[in-house]
Every structure is written in C-alpha cells, then in structure tokens.
Amino acid sequence: MLDKLISIRKELHKFPELSGNESQTAERIKAFISQNSRPTRILEGLGGNGLAVVYEFSSDGPVIAIRCELDALPIEEKNQFNHRSKNHGISHKCGHDGHMAIVAGLALWVAEPHFKEGTIVLLFQPAEETGKGASQILADTRFQTLNVEYVFALHNIPGYPLHSVLVPKKGFSAEVLSFALYLKGKESHASEPENGINPAYVLAEAIHSFDAINVKDPTDTNYKILTPIYMQMGEKSYGISPALGELHYTVRTWHPETMKTLKKEIENIASHMSQSHSIKSTLDWFEHFPASLNDSQGVDLVTKVARKNNFNVIEKSIPFSFGEDFGWFSKKYKATMFGIGAGENTPSLHHADYDFPDALISTGMAMFKSIILEVLKN
Numbered sequence: 001m002l003d004k005l006i007s008i009r010k011e012l013h014k015f016p017e018l019s020g021n022e023s024q025t026a027e028r029i030k031a032f033i034s035q036n037s038r039p040t041r042i043l044e045g046l047g048g049n050g051l052a053v054v055y056e057f058s059s060d061g062p063v064i065a066i067r068c069e070l071d072a073l074p075i076e077e078k079n080q081f082n083h084r085s086k087n088h089g090i091s092h093k094c095g096h097d098g099h100m101a102i103v104a105g106l107a108l109w110v111a112e113p114h115f116k117e118g119t120i121v122l123l124f125q126p127a128e129e130t131g132k133g134a135s136q137i138l139a140d141t142r143f144q145t146l147n148v149e150y151v152f153a154l155h156n157i158p159g160y161p162l163h164s165v166l167v168p169k170k171g172f173s174a175e176v177l178s179f180a181l182y183l184k185g186k187e188s189h190a191s192e193p194e195n196g197i198n199p200a201y202v203l204a205e206a207i208h209s210f211d212a213i214n215v216k217d218p219t220d221t222n223y224k225i226l227t228p229i230y231m232q233m234g235e236k237s238y239g240i241s242p243a244l245g246e247l248h249y250t251v252r253t254w255h256p257e258t259m260k261t262l263k264k265e266i267e268n269i270a271s272h273m274s275q276s277h278s279i280k281s282t283l284d285w286f287e288h289f290p291a292s293l294n295d296s297q298g299v300d301l302v303t304k305v306a307r308k309n310n311f312n313v314i315e316k317s318i319p320f321s322f323g324e325d326f327g328w329f330s331k332k333y334k335a336t337m338f339g340i341g342a343g344e345n346t347p348s349l350h351h352a353d354y355d356f357p358d359a360l361i362s363t364g365m366a367m368f369k370s371i372i373l374e375v376l377k378n
Contacts, residue, residue: 001108006358008032009101010083013355016072016090016097019127022049025070025100029124032104037111039122046123046143047136053122054146055110061118063146064375066106066368067153067329068099069128078352094349095156095342098356100124102154102364109369118376121146127325131176131289134328151335152298152371153326154364156356158348160314160341163363165306168316169299172337174252175259175291176323178229181206181270183245184280190241199233199245202277206247209269213262218318224253224262225321252321256291290327291319298336305370306338311363314341322349340364 008028017025026049030042033053043052049070077084077091085091103122110120127133137143157166183203188196210226217223227250234242251266253259267283274281306313320339329335340363347354 001105002362004036004108005101005105005361008104009097009356009358009361012097012100013083013092014086016085016087016092017070018074018090019071019130019133020048022070022126025049026051026124026126029070029100029104033107037107039107043142046140047126047133049126050133050137051124052143052146053107053124055120055122057115057119058117062150062375063119063121063148064150064152064372065121065123065146065148066103066372067123067125067151067326068103069094069096069133070100070124070126071096071129071133073129073350075350075352079355081355091352092356093351093354094129095354095356096128098156098358098360099154099364101361102368105361105365106368106372109365114373115376119146120372120376121148131287131323131325134325138328138332148333150298150375151329151333152302152368153337154367155324155337155339156342156360157320157339158342158346158354159344160339161312162341162343162357162359164312164314164341165302165367166314166316166339166341167299167303167306168294168319168338170317171254171294171319172292172326172339173289173320173322173324174254175256175327176250176252176287176289177259177263177285178248178250178287179266180284180286181247181249182282182284183247185243185245185277187243188241190239193241196241196243197277197279198241199243199279202273202279202281203231203233203245203247205273206269209273210249210266213265218321221254222258224251224258226251250287252323254291254319289323289325290331292324292327292335292337293330294336295330295334298334301371301374302336302338302367305367305374309366309370311367338367340367
C-alpha cells in the first residue's frame with residue numbers, strides 16, 4: 001500500500017495545478033480510488049473541482065469527514081529530482097500532494113470491512129490557498145445533504161521533529177484577511193505639485209499609521225499583524241505628479257472579534273487620511289481565512305490517538321500565524337485540525353526547495369485511522 005501511495009504522491013507532485021484549476025488533479029485522485037476501492041458514491045465538482053468520496057455503512061451512526069487540499073502554488077520548483085514539477089511556475093510547496101496521498105490511502109483501508117454503521121467522507125477540497133474552496137464546498141447542497149458531524153484535517157509542519165503530532169489547543173491557525181487601499185488624487189505638472197493631489201504622502205502616512213497599530217506579541221489576546229504586500233503609484237514619467245496610488249496589506253489576528261475591531265481601525269485611518277488630504281480613497285477586502293478554532297473534544301481525541309500510536313505530542317498554546325481556510329468548517333461542524341512534524345531541517349512551507357516527506361504518509365494514515373475508529377466505534 002505504501003509504495004502505491006508514494007507513487008501517487010509523486011505523480012500529483014509532477015502535475016500541480018493552481019487554485020480553481022485542479023480538474024486534472026481531481027481526475028487523478030478519482031482514477032486512483034476507483035481502481036483500488038469501492039466507495040458508495042463519488043460526488044464530483046464540489047465547490048469547483050472538489051471530490052467527496054463517500055463510504056456509507058448504514059444510515060445510522062456518525063458521519064465523519066477527513067479533508068485534504070487539491071491545489072498547488074505559483075512557485076517555480078528548484079528541486080531536480082525525478083518527480084519535479086512539469087508545470088512551469090507551479091509546484092506543490094505546501095505539501096498538499098502528501099496530504100492527498102494520505103487521504104487517498106484511507107480509501108484503500110476503508111475498502112476492507114471495518115465498520116457496520118456510520119459514514120466516512122474523504123473530502124478533496126479545491127482552492128485552499130485563496131481561501132475560497134472550503135466556503136464553496138459548504139455552499140454546495142450536495143455536500144450539505146451528507147449531514148457531516150465531524151471534520152478532521154492535518155497539515156505537515158517543517159521545523160518540528162519528524163512524526164511528532166502538534167496539537168493547538170486554542171485553534172490551529174489565525175484569522176487572516178487582505179485589503180487594498182486605492183487612492184485617486186489629481187494629476188499636475190511635476191514642477192507644480194501644489195496644483196495637484198499626489199497620493200505619495202497618503203501612502204507614506206498610511207504605512208506609518210498601520211505599523212503603529214501592530215500588536216506583535218503572540219501571547220497577547222489582541223495580537224494583530226499588518227504586513228505590507230504591494231504598493232504602486234504613478235509611472236516613470238518625470239514630468240507628471242501622479243494622481244493614482246494603491247497599497248495592499250494582509251492582516252491577521254487570533255480571534256474573529258479582534259479582526260472586526262482591526263477592520264474598523266483600518267477603515268477609520270483610511271477615512272481620516274482621505275479627508276485630511278482631500279483625496280478619494282476606496283478599501284477593498286478579500287481573501288478571508290477564518291480562524292480555525294478547534295473543537296475541544298476533537299483536540300482531546302487527537303491527543304489520545306497520537307499517544308496511543310506512540311507519537312510525540314507537542315501541545316501548542318497559540319495557533320500558527322498562517323491562514324488556513326479550514327476555519328470555514330469550524331464555523332459549522334465539530335472541526336479539528338492538527339499538525340504533523342515534517343522534520344527539523346526540512347525547508348519551510350512555500351519555499352522553492354520544499355518537498356513533502358514521504359515518511360509522513362504512514363504517520364498521517366495512522367492518525368486518521370485511529371480517529372475514524374474512535375468516532376465510529378462499531
């Protein structure tokens with residue numbers, strides 16, 4: 001089984017697809033499962049290119065979903081191994097290829113007779129990297145009719161000991177949101193800037209003002225990080241004092257309530273600057289990743305089965321600061337996400353030389369098998 005899963009993992013790595021374009025990835029997963037297992041049914045095209053592979057043992061008993069991600073990143077791969085990406089400028093640098101292999105492996109295991117009642121849903125979700133996929137899955141009426149009660153997921157985490165299980169007690173990941181501030185002033189001749197409204201001064205003031213409201217201590221409940229991402233103003237035309245400018249940020253907090261307060265702060269700063277500089281401004285909010293708030297019973301269950309499997313348990317008192325759209329599931333279900341250590345010397349996520357460690361396939365499968373057995377208990 002492990003050889004098959006390493007093989008499909010490397011095949012998926014060779015042919016990565018960006019968020020919203022994962023049709024061939026979904027087809028590969030569907031073909032692999034159809035050849036090696038007999039699910040009750042497969043729901044295709046969920047939330048775009050998503051798949052739900054359903055194993056229904058009876059109409060009674062709990063319904064548990066195990067979720068992974070289909071999409072890759074717009075990063076050119078530096079690695080030169082045989083399974084390197086064949087798609088220029090796209091690669092699996094978050095380990096979603098490994099996560100898919102783990103969940104696909106569960107299909108081989110579930111195909112054997114283990115259960116008398118309950119339902120298992122193996123969910124292959126699109127568009128995690130843009131924060132859109134989970135919410136689109138939840139909006140699909142076909143997924144809603146599955147009546148899922150529990151959702152579990154994992155993420156590999158470089159920088160931690162291989163095979164360790166990371167249990168964030170208060171939540172897996174931060175609330176993350178991005179915004180763009182668009183400015184429209186008035187053009188003038190560069191020799192007469194007083195006759196125009198140049199956005200440069202507002203951009204400079206905005207960067208200073210946004211930096212001043214950072215709370216960088218992760219142990220502070222009001223933790224909030226504002227990171228400038230992109231800025232543009234005018235053109236390389238030295239006779240013109242420009243009118244247009246834009247500034248992009250990503251912001252993150254631990255709690256949804258803190259994010260609401262932060263949004264208001266940002267809107268007030270933008271409004272004040274617009275008035276004081278007599279410039280038109282527009283704020284656009286996008287790429288929302290809700291905080292992944294773990295179910296307390298789910299956390300206890302993950303901890304229990306990790307110890308039962310003799311994995312080193314690392315309890316985290318604060319979430320990871322990156323965004324994860326699994327937070328959409330935690331708004332509706334008993335949802336729990338945990339980490340598995342990918343090795344202390346493994347390149348970081350989203351780095352061009354990262355590659356998912358195949359040794360983690362058996363780790364992830366052992367965790368999910370034990371979780372399913374505990375939830376279904378029959």
